[in-house]
Amino acid sequence: GQQLNQSPQSMFIQEGEDVSMNCTSSSIFNTWLWYKQDPGEGPVLLIALYKAGELTSNGRLTAQFGITRKDSFLNISASIPSDVGIYFCAGHRTGGGNKLTFGTGTQLKVEL
Amino acid sequence: NAGVTQTPKFRILKIGQSMTLQCTQDMNHNYMYWYRQDPGMGLKLIYYSVGAGITDKGEVPNGYNVSRSTTEDFPLRLELAAPSQTSVYFCASSRTSGSIDEQFFGPGTRLTVL
Secondary structure (H helix, E strand, O other): OOOEEEEOOEEEEEOOOOEEEEEEOOOOOOEEEEEEEOOOOOEEEEEEEOOOOOEEEEOOEEEEEOOOOOEEEEEEOOOOHHHOEEEEEEEEOOOOOOOOEEEOOEEEEEEO | OOOEEEEOOEEEEOOOOOEEEEEEEOOOOOEEEEEEEOOOOOEEEEEEEEEOOEEEEOOOOOOEEEOOOOOOEOOEEEOOOOHHHOEEEEEEEEOOOOOOOOOEEOOOEEEEEO
16 A cells, blocks of 8 residues: 655754655645644644645644645744654545545654 | 543553454544554554444455444454554544545554564
């Protein structure tokens, strides 16, 4: 089965820095989603993108739906300690029910 | 509103034992899902259900069974546990009305098979 490739796999940044991560696929998706998983918890939805080229913000988070529909990007500005966790992208295809294909995850660690 | 709840939180099984992972949601969602998460990997779909009485296989269904007798509950059954089933299991639910809808996840069950 397909999994989406996320990079970087992990990153260790200073508090206050901006963060960028991306997610790529060999095939097209119609919807891209970004989830965050805190340690010991289930993933929680951060941002959903529905159109190619769409740029959507949620507080300090900004995500983009790639023009080719095969990739998506997530940026976090001015990182804070509570941004620590694993960030997953997920893709959905029309006609796929509500089934999602998840990425491999980017683990973010923030140094004070 | 508790959302999606899962029990147990942790479990250790011996090879060949069986167990049921419980999942309940109180949001009246039609769709429910079971995923497994292995270290360094994303979530892989095991089984899903679009409503009571209807279930279907996901990407990695072998070694598991599910049932959906009510809207609220979606238990996952392991009949003959194997070390390859050591993983963290997440249950999720969504409302969905034909377009993509947010999936709400439970806190997970960490299973070790020795």
